[in-house]
Amino acid sequence: MKKKKFDFGPYLYILPALVIIFVFRLVPILLSFVVSFFDWSIVGVGKFIGLSNYAKLIYDAEFWQSLLNTFYLVIFVVPISLILSLLFATLLNNIKKLKSFFRSIYFIPTVTSMVAISIVWKLIFNQQTGLANFFLAKIGIDPLGWLAESRGIFLLLLQNFGIEIPHYLGGPSLALFSIIIVTIWKGLGYNTIIYLAGLQNIPHVYYEAADIDGAGKIKQFFKITWPLVSPTTFYVLMMTTIVTFQVFSQIYLMTGPPVGGPLGTTKVIVYYLYDKGFGESNDLSYASAIALVLFAIILTLTLFQKRLEKKVHY
Amino acid sequence: MKNSIIYIILIVCGFAMIVPFIWMITTSIKSPLEVNKGNVGFIPFEEYSVYDDGTNEFRIKIVKVQTDSSFVNVINSEGKIISSFKKISNSDIHHKKKLKFHFENFSEAFNKVPFGRYFINTLIVSFSVVFGVIITGSLAAYAFARMRFVGREFLFYLFISMMMVPQPVYLIPSYIVLNHLGWLDTYNALIIPWIANIFTIFLLRQQFKTIPQELFDAAAIDGCSRWGMLWKIALPLSKSVIATAAIFGFIGSWNSFMWPLVMIDNPNLRVLQVGLSYFSQEASSQTSLLMAASTFSILPLLVLFLIAQKQIIASFASSGLKG
Numbered sequence: 001m002k003k004k005k006f007d008f009g010p011y012l013y014i015l016p017a018l019v020i021i022f023v024f025r026l027v028p029i030l031l032s033f034v035v036s037f038f039d040w041s042i043v044g045v046g047k048f049i050g051l052s053n054y055a056k057l058i059y060d061a062e063f064w065q066s067l068l069n070t071f072y073l074v075i076f077v078v079p080i081s082l083i084l085s086l087l088f089a090t091l092l093n094n095i096k097k098l099k100s101f102f103r104s105i106y107f108i109p110t111v112t113s114m115v116a117i118s119i120v121w122k123l124i125f126n127q128q129t130g131l132a133n134f135f136l137a138k139i140g141i142d143p144l145g146w147l148a149e150s151r152g153i154f155l156l157l158l159q160n161f162g163i164e165i166p167h168y169l170g171g172p173s174l175a176l177f178s179i180i181i182v183t184i185w186k187g188l189g190y191n192t193i194i195y196l197a198g199l200q201n202i203p204h205v206y207y208e209a210a211d212i213d214g215a216g217k218i219k220q221f222f223k224i225t226w227p228l229v230s231p232t233t234f235y236v237l238m239m240t241t242i243v244t245f246q247v248f249s250q251i252y253l254m255t256g257p258p259v260g261g262p263l264g265t266t267k268v269i270v271y272y273l274y275d276k277g278f279g280e281s282n283d284l285s286y287a288s289a290i291a292l293v294l295f296a297i298i299l300t301l302t303l304f305q306k307r308l309e310k311k312v313h314y
Numbered sequence: 315m316k317n318s319i320i321y322i323i324l325i326v327c328g329f330a331m332i333v334p335f336i337w338m339i340t341t342s343i344k345s346p347l348e349v350n351k352g353n354v355g356f357i358p359f360e361e362y363s364v365y366d367d368g369t370n371e372f373r374i375k376i377v378k379v380q381t382d383s384s385f386v387n388v389i390n391s392e393g394k395i396i397s398s399f400k401k402i403s404n405s406d407i408h409h410k411k412k413l414k415f416h417f418e419n420f421s422e423a424f425n426k427v428p429f430g431r432y433f434i435n436t437l438i439v440s441f442s443v444v445f446g447v448i449i450t451g452s453l454a455a456y457a458f459a460r461m462r463f464v465g466r467e468f469l470f471y472l473f474i475s476m477m478m479v480p481q482p483v484y485l486i487p488s489y490i491v492l493n494h495l496g497w498l499d500t501y502n503a504l505i506i507p508w509i510a511n512i513f514t515i516f517l518l519r520q521q522f523k524t525i526p527q528e529l530f531d532a533a534a535i536d537g538c539s540r541w542g543m544l545w546k547i548a549l550p551l552s553k554s555v556i557a558t559a560a561i562f563g564f565i566g567s568w569n570s571f572m573w574p575l576v577m578i579d580n581p582n583l584r585v586l587q588v589g590l591s592y593f594s595q596e597a598s599s600q601t602s603l604l605m606a607a608s609t610f611s612i613l614p615l616l617v618l619f620l621i622a623q624k625q626i627i628a629s630f631a632s633s634g635l636k637g
Binding site for chain 1: 317320321323324327328330331332333334335337338341349350352354355449450451453454456457458461462463466469472473476478479480481482483484485486487488489490491506507509510512515540565568569571572575576586587590591594601604605607608611612615616618619620623624626627630631632633
């Protein structure tokens, strides 16, 4: 029997995508390791400096501050967004009339650009002419500093009750908290849609059986809905975490001047690497080192969540 | 009873979700003067003062207020001063409110910086990206789904693993690569790196796998080539997945900001989001112009969303289902 000729066809089909992904994904990712080991700037390659960029990071207070701010962002945005979107999805799943209307309303922020949205929210948080303080005034609350307030939210909250706490326990600044609000608001529609799809996958017979057994709605939620929707919960958890670690536009457009203000309390990791790489210092290799630290953090958390997901399996 | 509680919660939260947009639109048609005076509410009122001489009402501009009388300028409807420094007793002066829409804010904002140019640039980039993503995606997915070849699994998982890498990680090295190619500050930098999308390849591969083999076998008997089957069988049966891929590509490209901000320096090549960002720095104190610019930047996607909301929401919902 004649040996079949080698078929190049399949490779030709894959070639266009492969070239693009090779040149603009694989090469850059490998290159970023190389870049972080060299003294590399816009002008060209400098000398090999090994791990000294990473050593520098350890003593870089601004880096730690931006990492802390990013963690604050994630720790607040992820659980609040998760709870609210599950609540909305559950409510939407229980109505018939106007269901798609509300779904669309909640979804609008997801399709609109972060840039335009940030401009609008910055004006909403304006102390004198903003909508936020306008609403607060209507319900008799003193105006807040919002994006201009560098003090922590716990500190501000406890101050109202006459309790003084040290600054480092103050939590995210009110300015960062304003960013948290916008970030939650922007992602809520997407998470709600994902949860709604997850809820619709739960067979109705479970609820009917629970009704016959006389289980209340709250009990049904915790005994049926919550466990059965857990794959969706893990997906939402993972996606929201990954996306929140990469927040950039709202910081760039809403905070400052200087961006990241007041007092650096809204400087996040992606803005910091942008500033290092493309700002005044133009230090692409240091920025690459920061990017790889961010990658390592995201990767670790993703793998951790995957392991957790395997354990919690229904 | 219980349903009405659900509806109340949904309405209140729904209002919170769209109130920024409502305020954006109402502020965009407000008089800039009123906004700066601190007229924050939703209705584009214009406040003005008049004095009543018993028979007629005159528009006035108050110059100096004293205890029981004021000096005022009387003005006509165009704002021109008819008589100045008239002394009028305060009891004759009334403050009134009138609805007035300043649609000219839109044209003023649009012409202040070349937004027309930005729109055209964005359209060129977005359409090229969508077109490229569908072509490269269909070809690659077709091979992954319907052909056997050495290294198929390896290449597929290599692609999938690249999908996990966040954009900030490859932004800086991509900048270096584009610099070497001489593509910085060209459309190429905005288009070429984005014309292959791993998620699209993944979606289309899943779709092509669901098409029954019998269809391909029958076509083969009729003498249809592998290339012909892609166009005559695989793609026509995958319209909704292609629409999903196009929607993601278009929205992603239209809204992308950090990438064009870094890769483009030439003001003539700015895309809408970057142009809007520069405009927001230039016009930072002109609230109503900023709101007008934000409104017309959001509008095209908002209209697209309202027309195709079912398809768009279904597309996003399907992105969460595990393959």
